Amino acid sequence: xxxxxxxxxxxxxxxxxxxxxxxxxxxxxxxxxxxxxxxxxxxxxxxxxxxxxxxxxxxxxxxxxxxxxxxxxxxxxxxxxxxxxxxxxxxxxxxxxxxxxxxxxxxxxxxxxxxxxxxxxxxxxxxxxxxxxxxxxxxxxxxxxxxxxxxxx
Amino acid sequence: xxxxxxxxxxxxxxxxxxxxxxxxxxxxxxxxxxxxxxxxxxxxxxxxxxxxxxxxxxxxxxxxxxxxxxxxxxxxxxxxxxxxxxxxxxxxxxxxxxxxxxxxxxxxxxxxxxxxxxxxxxxxxxxxxxxxxxxxxxxxxxxxxxxxxxxxxxxxxxxxxxxxxxxxxxxxxxxxxxxxxxxxxxxxxxxxxxxxxxxxxxxxxxxxxxxxxxxxxxxxxxxxxxxxxxxxxxxxxxxxxxxxxxxxxxxxx
Ligand SMILES: [Zn+2]
Numbered sequence: 001x002x003x004x005x006x007x008x009x010x011x012x013x014x015x016x017x018x019x020x021x022x023x024x025x026x027x028x029x030x031x032x033x034x035x036x037x038x039x040x041x042x043x044x045x046x047x048x049x050x051x052x053x054x055x056x057x058x059x060x061x062x063x064x065x066x067x068x069x070x071x072x073x074x075x076x077x078x079x080x081x082x083x084x085x086x087x088x089x090x091x092x093x094x095x096x097x098x099x100x101x102x103x104x105x106x107x108x109x110x111x112x113x114x115x116x117x118x119x120x121x122x123x124x125x126x127x128x129x130x131x132x133x134x135x136x137x138x139x140x141x142x143x144x145x146x147x148x149x150x151x152x153x
Numbered sequence: 154x155x156x157x158x159x160x161x162x163x164x165x166x167x168x169x170x171x172x173x174x175x176x177x178x179x180x181x182x183x184x185x186x187x188x189x190x191x192x193x194x195x196x197x198x199x200x201x202x203x204x205x206x207x208x209x210x211x212x213x214x215x216x217x218x219x220x221x222x223x224x225x226x227x228x229x230x231x232x233x234x235x236x237x238x239x240x241x242x243x244x245x246x247x248x249x250x251x252x253x254x255x256x257x258x259x260x261x262x263x264x265x266x267x268x269x270x271x272x273x274x275x276x277x278x279x280x281x282x283x284x285x286x287x288x289x290x291x292x293x294x295x296x297x298x299x300x301x302x303x304x305x306x307x308x309x310x311x312x313x314x315x316x317x318x319x320x321x322x323x324x325x326x327x328x329x330x331x332x333x334x335x336x337x338x339x340x341x342x343x344x345x346x347x348x349x350x351x352x353x354x355x356x357x358x359x360x361x362x363x364x365x366x367x368x369x370x371x372x373x374x375x376x377x378x379x380x381x382x383x384x385x386x387x388x389x390x391x392x393x394x395x396x397x398x399x400x401x402x403x404x405x406x
Contacts, residue, residue, distance in 0.1 A: 048203070048282075050199070050200055050203060050286060051200055051202075051203025051204045051206070051207060051282055051283060051286060052175075052198075052199035052200045052201065052202045052203025052204070052206075053199070053203065054199065081207070081278035081279060081281070081282050082274070082277065082278035082281050082282070083281070084278075084281045084282040084285055085282075086285075126189060127189035127190075127192065127193060128193060128289070128292070128293045129189070129192050129193040129196040129197075129293075130192065131192070133196050133199055133200065137189065151289070153285050153286075153289065
């Protein structure tokens with residue numbers, strides 16, 4: 001039986017978009033924790049971003065579809081809770097893609113560094129939560145545009 | 154009492170707490186005073202329901218009767234629930250909802266980081282995950298309690314009324330029994346009684362900042378955590394939460 005190279009699998013997963021923020025991939029998001037063969041079964045370990053993130057089911061389905069399309073027959077998805085997901089696992093590429101899309105990437109300081117629209121640093125928080133569990137709402141005091149901030153956890 | 158039985162009971166208590174509060178908070182969806190609060194409450198409820206899946210999933214795994222977290226959530230009746238009475242009380246106004254959220258978040262924010270050090274890796278993993286979410290929740294609920302308590306005359310009055318109403322339900326957090334003794338002995342949990350001082354110090358600090366007075370009566374309602382006696386409100390929650398599985402057993406989306 002053909003065993004696809006693990007590096008190929010990573011590449012395929014890097015082409016699977018996050019269902020809620022489709023500009024970044026599941027690999028960019030840092031939720032794919034491991035890809036390995038267990039005898040003739042491909043095991044992909046996935047960690048949830050937030051416990052109740054409704055996208056989790058869709059993400060698992062998308063992974064399965066993407067890998068089946070590539071000819072992977074025996075596949076097992078495992079949920080890995082620990083170590084808990086942190087926004088530190090977002091790739092640099094992912095952070096850059098978020099900002100280009102209009103979502104300020106997470107900062108250790110707890111708030112966005114600059115407005116993703118105009119780059120100004122005079123900002124205010126509108127709400128601690130946003131349209132998805134991973135985001136908060138902020139506003140730029142210079143261009144007055146509201147924007148999403150990817151929460152730092 | 155065997156450690157496995159105690160652990161199953163513990164996981165059920167943890168899961169029932171987040172399930173019942175998650176359901177209560179979700180009742181605000183589409184009804185909150187402003188859009189941002191509506192979104193915040195819905196997201197908090199989501200986190201709580203997600204944590205429920207982990208805890209009740211663990212309870213089911215230990216029970217080893219082929220049941221799922223969903224079976225446990227939807228196919229038990231009132232007397233099998235082990236949540237704190239505090240969490241099944243009706244929402245009433247926004248102030249009482251946020252006061253209850255704070256009183257529970259504060260407990261979780263102290264309790265979960267300790268559980269993350271559990272000798273049982275399953276408990277540790279769930280607690281590690283949940284404690285990050287709870288740290289975010291308590292920041293918001295504490296800020297809101299301070300904002301409303303130290304707010305207008307009307308908001309202050311309502312927050313004080315909320316605290317007075319909820320206070321007799323806080324003491325149940327520390328109504329411990331053999332489950333806590335057995336598990337803390339085994340290094341699986343930190344005994345709640347050892348966290349009591351820290352908890353009251355935290356809520357006192359926030360409530361003082363909110364210009365609210367803590368009631369002096371130490372009376373505490375009990376019975377949810379042990380399953381001895383719930384309030385009449387739990388049955389009403391279950392009717393709404395479980396009717397679909399009761400009417401169409403085993404149905405799936
Ligand atoms: Zn701007």
